[in-house]
Amino acid sequence: EADPENVVAIHCKAGKGRTGTIIAAYLVYAGIVKNAEEGLAFFGSKRTSNGKGVTIPSQKRFVKYFGKALKAQRAQARRDMRTAQWAGLESRRERELGVDVSP
Numbered sequence: 841e842a843d844p845e846n847v848v849a850i851h852c853k854a855g856k857g858r859t860g861t862i863i864a865a866y867l868v869y870a871g872i873v874k875n876a877e878e879g880l881a882f883f884g885s886k887r888t889s890n891g892k893g894v895t896i897p898s899q900k901r902f903v904k905y906f907g908k909a910l911k912a913q914r915a916q917a918r919r920d921m922r923t924a925q926w927a928g929l930e931s932r933r934e935r936e937l938g939v940d941v942s943p
Contacts, residue, residue, distance in 0.1 A: 856888065864883045
């Protein structure tokens with residue numbers, strides 16, 4: 841749902857290349873689309889009548905790099921979270937048995 845208190849305007853010379861690059865990357869970041877290709881296609885379909893929003897190869901490539909980096913970062917964060925949940929914790933059974941789980 842739109843929020844009139846949180847609005848952003850993004851523009852460049854034609855409103856397609858640099859603007860589309862940032863918007864497509866944001867769509868990926870926010871989870872509105874699954875990947876860079878979907879972000880680029882979504883922007884293109886909303887911005888132009890022919891569906892060709894971002895056309896510069898390096899700009900498309902940037903959105904894809906961003907999507908891959910974001911995916912890797914989120915996967916690492918999930919691994920770190922699982923590790924943090926267990927590091928230094930002992931189970932009730934270990935306490936009952938007197939097992940030392942200290943590093």
